[in-house]
Amino acid sequence: xxxxxxxxxxFFDGDRSVSSKTVARSVTNRILSGICITLSLLTLVPLASIxxxxxxxxxxxxxxxxxxxxxxxxxMSGGGFGNAILGTLVMIAIGLAISAPAGILSAIFINxxxxxxxxxxxxxxxxxLLTGIPSIICGVFAFAAVVMTTGTxxxxxxxxxxxxxxLPTILLTAEQxxxxxxxxxxxxxxxxxxxRFQTIARVVLPDAFPAIMTGVMLAVARAxxxxxxxxFTALFSQFWAKSLNEPTASLSVLIxxxxxxxxxxxIGMAWTASLVLVAFVxxxxxxxxxxxxxxx
Amino acid sequence: MQISNEAPAxxxxxxxxxxERPDFISVKDFNxxxxxxxxxxxxxxxxxxxxxxxxxxxxxxxxxxxxxxxNRMNELIDGIHHTGDIRILGKxxxxxxxxxxxxxxxxxxxxxxxxxxxxxxxxNVVFALRISGISKKSDLDECVERSxxxxxxxxxxxxxxxxxxxxxxxxxxxxxxxxxxxxNRPKVLLMDEPCSALDPIATVKVEELxxxxxxxxxxxxxxxxxxxxxxCSDKTAFFYLGKLVEYADTPKIFSNPSEKQTEDYIxxxxx
Numbered sequence: 001x002x003x004x005x006x007x008x009x010x011f012f013d014g015d016r017s018v019s020s021k022t023v024a025r026s027v028t029n030r031i032l033s034g035i036c037i038t039l040s041l042l043t044l045v046p047l048a049s050i051x052x053x054x055x056x057x058x059x060x061x062x063x064x065x066x067x068x069x070x071x072x073x074x075x076m077s078g079g080g081f082g083n084a085i086l087g088t089l090v091m092i093a094i095g096l097a098i099s100a101p102a103g104i105l106s107a108i109f110i111n112x113x114x115x116x117x118x119x120x121x122x123x124x125x126x127x128x129l130l131t132g133i134p135s136i137i138c139g140v141f142a143f144a145a146v147v148m149t150t151g152t153x154x155x156x157x158x159x160x161x162x163x164x165x166x167l168p169t170i171l172l173t174a175e176q177x178x179x180x181x182x183x184x185x186x187x188x189x190x191x192x193x194x195x196r197f198q199t200i201a202r203v204v205l206p207d208a209f210p211a212i213m214t215g216v217m218l219a220v221a222r223a224x225x226x227x228x229x230x231x232f233t234a235l236f237s238q239f240w241a242k243s244l245n246e247p248t249a250s251l252s253v254l255i256x257x258x259x260x261x262x263x264x265x266x267i268g269m270a271w272t273a274s275l276v277l278v279a280f281v282x283x284x285x286x287x288x289x290x291x292x293x294x295x296x
Numbered sequence: 297m298q299i300s301n302e303a304p305a306x307x308x309x310x311x312x313x314x315x316e317r318p319d320f321i322s323v324k325d326f327n328x329x330x331x332x333x334x335x336x337x338x339x340x341x342x343x344x345x346x347x348x349x350x351x352x353x354x355x356x357x358x359x360x361x362x363x364x365x366x367n368r369m370n371e372l373i374d375g376i377h378h379t380g381d382i383r384i385l386g387k388x389x390x391x392x393x394x395x396x397x398x399x400x401x402x403x404x405x406x407x408x409x410x411x412x413x414x415x416x417x418x419x420n421v422v423f424a425l426r427i428s429g430i431s432k433k434s435d436l437d438e439c440v441e442r443s444x445x446x447x448x449x450x451x452x453x454x455x456x457x458x459x460x461x462x463x464x465x466x467x468x469x470x471x472x473x474x475x476x477x478x479x480n481r482p483k484v485l486l487m488d489e490p491c492s493a494l495d496p497i498a499t500v501k502v503e504e505l506x507x508x509x510x511x512x513x514x515x516x517x518x519x520x521x522x523x524x525x526x527x528c529s530d531k532t533a534f535f536y537l538g539k540l541v542e543y544a545d546t547p548k549i550f551s552n553p554s555e556k557q558t559e560d561y562i563x564x565x566x567x
Contacts, residue, residue: 187407191369192404193401194427202426
């Protein structure tokens with residue numbers, strides 16, 4: 001107790017030995033703050049340098065033709081990659097059409113209907129394991145399941161591979177979103193005589209919707225940039241796809257293909273495609289965080 | 297109301313005019329268990345129609361458990377079971393033919409913490425109608441005005457019915473929850489410590505409201521506040537360790553209790 005009392009008086013009596021301790025404390029404090037700030041700034045370096053590089057190399061070829069025309073043949077100039085942009089969007093749409101209903105409905109089951117059941121525990125465990133599966137394995141799975149059986153690379157197969165990739169993210173974030181809904185709302189609805197389904201449809205889901213959509217957008221952002229699952233499944237195409245059942249171009253595979261050829265124009269297009277892809281992913285992420293998280 | 301419709305004919309004619317039924321809710325040899333733990337021991341009591349009955353007792357004495365059995369809300373918890381019977385208007389709420397959904401629709405419930413939905417004031421009130429499939433605008437409008445007037449909230453919110461209910465004050469939110477609970481014209485209103493989260497002024501308003509509402513509803517209120525029980529209840533039941541120790545007219549319980557335990561509790565010697 002004595003020491004506390006005397007320390008509290010340091011400020012007034014100006015004892016030199018004590019004030020040197022105070023200086024030492026403040027120096028340590030500043031050094032540690034400095035280290036934290038420096039390391040925080042360092043984490044910005046990779047993202048910032050990627051964006052600067054992409055703008056430098058990708059902007060020159062950016063124009064309307066990029067979105068409307070087909071990729072040029074080897075060694076030729078001009079053209080664009082409209083088919084790859086469309087292909088990426090279509091395959092993400094197919095992936096979402098499978099994974100969003102499956103993920104959200106599973107989350108409703110494991111959080112609302114039977115949270116302690118064996119099935120719910122199994123689903124939760126499998127979803128967590130699935131988040132750790134390398135994306136190339138999703139591609140191999142879709143290759144075996146769709147490409148081998150139908151005999152052709154297709155947007156369906158690519159969409160399925162992306163669905164497997166997105167499913168655990170959507171399921172787990174939707175479960176978290178539902179857990180975040182106050183149980184007082186459920187109690188109020190059930191007390192008024194709502195069925196379990198009415199409680200979920202009218203009270204729980206509307207409240208959890210923004211958080212669920214954030215999870216969906218994050219899954220989309222991740223899937224949009226995946227190359228490995230698409231090489232095995234959708235392959236690539238120089239042309240506009242006439243159906244969903246034929247090889248389909250995608251941005252990520254286009255980048256992979258064009259960056260490995262010796263023609264400067266194609267390499268330039270790979271940069272532009274990278275810029276478009278990063279812009280798409282960034283917009284999806286920002287949209288997820290602003291539009292859907294206004295709840296708080 | 298499902299329950300009154302299916303009640304024996306002679307009983308329904310009985311309660312159209314006063315005198316009210318003394319056994320509107322009737323609890324018979326009721327035991328209740330959470331898993332192996334017995335929460336209620338052989339409860340027998342009759343709750344009279346259109347009066348306010350208060351349940352008092354220390355925390356964990358089983359008063360809320362009994363209240364939550366009247367509309368079978370306890371069934372949301374795993375591993376519960378009961379023996380004995382609870383009858384409302386002479387009809388067992390545990391009969392095979394009773395749908396728990398229609399039971400809950402004919403009994404209003406107000407919770408300890410006010411819990412309006414994150415929707416507009418209007419949508420909160422008409423929730424019970426919407427889940428019964430009523431969507432005619434004139435019906436809904438009529439219900440909103442009647443219920444909000446019934447909950448003494450109409451004048452405060454009539455100009456902002458379509459604003460979020462979460463913008464109301466704590467006392468207004470609780471009265472909104474009461475409006476929501478009476479929107480479906482229930483026979484019974486269950487209130488689980490409705491004022492414990494309110495300030496004294498909001499509490500007075502809700503208590504006035506309770507005295508007003510008993511003209512139309514049979515009210516059961518769980519409270520920790522003994523002054524509140526004396527102020528707004530007609531009968532009081534004292535629970536201790538899962539048993540009904542004493543049940544009598546409120547003035548008698550508070551001025552001349554028959555049981556030593558009741559006297560000790562209301563004089564603050566334990567609990």
